[in-house]
Amino acid sequence: MIRHLDIKIILIDERLNKDYEKIIEENAESLLFAGVSSMVGYQITGAIKFSKKVKSLSSSPIVWGGWFSTVFPEMILKEDYVDYICIGQGEIPLLMFTEHLLKQESVADINGIGYKINNELKINFVSKLTNPIEFPKINFDLIDINALINYNGIVEIGNRGIDYIATLGCPNNCAFCNLVYIFGRKWFAKEVSEIITDLKNFKSKFSISYVSFSDDNFFANKKFILELCYVLIESDLNISWEANAHPNAFLKIYSDEEIEIIRQSGCKKIKIGAESGDQEVLDLINKKTYVKNNLEIVKKLKKHHIHIRYFTMVCFPLNPDKDFKMTLDLIGKAKLIDRNLDVNINLFKPIPKTELFELCVERGFKYPDSTNELVDFFAKKFTAPWYKSNYHSQLDNFINFYLPFANPFFFMKFPLRSRLFIFILNMVLYPVILLRIKLNFMKFPIEAILFKKIVGLQFDKNYLNSVSTFKSRN
Template identity: 30%
Template sequence: MTFLIFLTMPLNTSKNFKTSPKLPKPSVILYFPTPFPYHRPWKGVPLALLAISRILDKERYTVKIYAPFLQNNSIKEIIKYTKQNKVVCLGVSAMTGFQIYDGLKISKQFKKVFSKIPIIWGGWHPSILPIQTVKNKFIDIVVRGQGDKTFPRLVHALEKKQNLKSINGLTYKYKNKIITTPDSTPVKLDDMPPLPYHLINIDKCLWGTEYGVKTLPYISSYGCPHRCGFCVEEVVNKRHWTALSAQNIFKEWKTLIKKYKVDSIAVYDSNFFVNEKRVSDLCKLLVKYKLNIKWGNANGRVRQLSQFKPETWKLMKKTGCAMILTGAESGNQKALDLISKDMNAEEIITFTKLCHKYKIKILYSFLVGLPWSKNSSENKIFVADEYKSTLSLIDKLLKISTTNRYTYYVFLPYPGAPMFHRAVSFGYIAPKTLVGWSNYLMSPEDAFQSVLRQKWITPKQATMTAMLTQYIFGLMDLDSINMLSQRINSKIGKFIFKFTYKITLIIVKLRWKYKYFDLPLDYWLFTQVHKYARLI
């Protein structure tokens, strides 16, 4: 699952939303918190905020978007702007983790100065836990789920000081009570205006990837119809998948390439490949009009993609499909069945061979530490077998292709996901407040100081998991290393980086060959570079 929504973000052209001929309306301020601690550089397109801005932008509201990578001092500029202009509200988008910490920091400072201006939160985490979120004293309203239409309606009501009860998809405070309105209905993406990329400085948002020098984030659908037991899609999007047509995706890509001179598109759909015909039609348009572009990061399922026609695979390769993201999850069949993945481990091998045939890189996501039994001894045996089965599977996949990337995470239970209640019954204790979720990470920033919440996996195993995804698999991925090297401007710096990498890679390959992950001094040194060199 792709975790980006403030609420969800599609795009295309539409004739249903006309630009208002009236004078500019009041301002709306939106803030995109950084997803990582402040010592780590991060930039990207705040797709979620663009999604909730497009209607307001057409209506001539002044939408101001702030983020740590867009301004040097976001809160200072937000306060300065608000003092000089009529501002309807401050909106914050947040996923679980550090975005909560950064979002609350901004909300607190804003509320101190402008106590009467409502602060609205949306995104994956507030949609999962709206009541707990709105209980925070620095938050007034939560927009649940897809906010493309809900947020503009809310802005209209706040501007006119109208009652909010008629707006679906809200949870808010009113006279010491918490009011929850009915869920909003799914948005028809082909009826929506295109995302207003012009509201941000695109040059500050682009970055290099394995398949492009200037890669632009994009989304063409949201939701996923499948039933993975660890996923909260069922809560946020009710397992409903809605998507732009191939024709509108093509129009958007053509416009974005021409306007911003990008050479690649990173697709952030929760499941891009739900409809094979849509994928095929898009590829045919790319071929017909000779649109030269690389595209990757597109998320899909192993079984479904393996059933695509050879013609579709050929089209995908011909039109620049460079990388597919997929949740393999585990090499243990019992684990796959427990999370209702609806596939078997052999299908992962078949899929890998298929991608190797068409020279398309795979970004695999695995997890470990599922709550198997209330009996601690049985759990210990199961988790050990999870590791053994998954590492054995990855060995087989590496023999097929050495160009793929593997990520490995400790399973974290999210409220609303089917596996959450099972985890709680096994002793998992979920945070009781919004603040408590701010350090909730699948892969810790510092594996040697991480907080372990699951009782069925040991701290040593959790550290090993982080070591595998960040260090072992990271350094074995030559594409990623080349990409990091490009970020170093100094010739001496490049030489030191490459020399150190070659030495470290020898250690990494030996660790992997013998499956020896004890005494991780080399990994500790890597984490210090990870923290202070600001390359990753």
């Protein structure tokens, strides 16, 4: 949005630009302003460090935007290392903010901007969402694409993959998610022609062969999906891809014939927001689906040779022992349907600006009141007042031992030098683990303890993460 202005734009990604402090030092004197975008999570640690570094070298203003500023506007604006915040959709407010700074005009009348006057916080009205299709197309030349290839480790060996966002928003209103607070259940998509142009450029310039559509609900609109899939087939790009889907909506919207078109267009994996194996929890979070649908979609996609990755959460503030056990039971049943099933399990963590947050507060949960407390909060292993057991260790065993070894061909994931040894272990353990999963009996994890001692491997090593991932952060 600000590319047409006569200013130099420098993009810094703290994951890639490890020497970003040097970049700040080299540009401190000519800085118009420093912008920070941060999520509500551990990312705020780096964002705070960056802001303090800029403050130590320059008198230029610092403006925060993104999810954190939108969810916690007052919390971050009161910090002395932040001068302004941008709330909600930031493209237009940031453009106006930049133009006002260049003209040395006040920014007090810009919608979506927060500022301070004599330590008093002022937060302006946030404008309605603008369809992103009206914004200028992204200039990928400003981004080091090569540095981002396979960055998240999401693709199979031999592919060059990249994350890409084709749509924004979600029409659902799940009670654990604050997307509805940001987008108001609206859903926007880029023009198919723009997506294809971007993918062709990625293919020709960077030899990209795999794309992970990181959209929150990629399959929400059938017309958009089928148009994109037909063009992908006709263009003969030969790019494989994956995306997120809502289980019930996907089953309702797409026929077998249409799923086959999706597969033919290059779809290799669909990530399913299964969330829970406890119907009471699914109703609580307003997921608008049934446990049986989480199993039905595994059968459906397996039939079309589309790989599946479950995203689930456990330990909600109703009966954590019950939903923990039932969700593991769901995953076990799904694994028996498709042994190649991948799984992410997160411990449920309350998020402000969601329907479920107030219930969590009633159950004794207290969210941090300051950014310093938040840094500590995200750095520690999460626990909640309603926890009844040590769920972390149980999940470690289930996700990083029992599920991988429930696949008789898991040994193929190991390097050649250790494959024979793991093959023998795999064959010995497989019947026992299969019985455990069928019975959903995970107590007394003797095999997991022995495996850890004999092989001498920690459960969070990369070879296990390539199969399934346990995360305690949301």
